[in-house]
Amino acid sequence: MLQKILILANLVVVVAGAGLVYYSHNMIKPPPTDQAAEAEALKTDATTASQIQPQPIKKFVVNLHSKSTRLRYLDVEMNVLTFTEEQKAIVKANEHLFKDTLIELGSHLNPEDLESVTGKMLLENRIKKQVNSKLGDPPVIKQIYFSGFIVQ
Numbered sequence: 001m002l003q004k005i006l007i008l009a010n011l012v013v014v015v016a017g018a019g020l021v022y023y024s025h026n027m028i029k030p031p032p033t034d035q036a037a038e039a040e041a042l043k044t045d046a047t048t049a050s051q052i053q054p055q056p057i058k059k060f061v062v063n064l065h066s067k068s069t070r071l072r073y074l075d076v077e078m079n080v081l082t083f084t085e086e087q088k089a090i091v092k093a094n095e096h097l098f099k100d101t102l103i104e105l106g107s108h109l110n111p112e113d114l115e116s117v118t119g120k121m122l123l124e125n126r127i128k129k130q131v132n133s134k135l136g137d138p139p140v141i142k143q144i145y146f147s148g149f150i151v152q
Contacts, residue, residue, distance in 0.1 A: 077148030
């Protein structure tokens with residue numbers, strides 16, 4: 001008798017599980033997506049993102065750390081590409097952060113490090129990382145382009 005009750009209870013559980021699986025796969029349907037509207041929105045977003053112009057940062061000079069007695073400096077001019085057009089105002093208002101960060105980083109870099117492409121890329125990534133952390137979330141700087149970069 002006990003075996004028949006357990007088999008019946010087990011059968012009820014299996015049928016209920018099968019019914020739940022059937023219901024979840026066949027009865028619950030996500031709302032259909034409008035493929036044309038999604039494609040148009042994606043094109044619009046891509047076009048908007050590709051038309052953002054970089055924000056120029058004025059040219060300035062940074063003294064570099066040098067082991068020799070000769071004074072070494074970096075004459076740099078940057079253009080900052082933001083993620084959105086609205087963030088250009090943030091960059092313009094916080095232009096001093098770029099200069100402060102470059103002065104801070106330049107005081108620890110050797111001129112020989114900056115003369116290579118790898119050194120320039122490393123400097124760009126460090127500036128971008130520090131300024132984005134100072135400006136908070138979401139990140140503002142997407143890319144930094146050096147339009148003038150002279151190490152003397």
